Amino acid sequence: MERKDLFAEVESMEENIGRLYEQLGQLKRQLKTLLEDHYKLSLENHNLRERLQERGEKGDLKEGKTNPIGEGVDNLGRLYYEGFHICNQYYGSMRQEGDCLFCLSFLNKRLGGKE
Ligand SMILES: [Zn+2]
Structure with a gap:
């Protein structure tokens, strides 16, 4: 192989890698959106269950009581x-820089009982 062909081949590889890198970035963004949607739905689901449970308890006090707040904190803690x-x-968005003070104070509040 001539040297200039070799050079052209390396250049074409470089272009391909550039395109792959771009595709990888796109996939990563899509994955991030999917994961965030998934967790938003989980949170939504969690909040709705909590509300349903609150209503259930108001409506029928003689049923065996579970601990919705403790359970809720477990779920939220897990998501966190x-x-x-x-x-x-x-x-519902991804945490990318370690702990979040808003989240931690929210969790602490929940652990303390009432909001
Ligand atoms: Zn947060």
């Missing part, structure tokens, strides 16, 4: 430790 925001500020 899986790397998602549970705070109102960044609700």
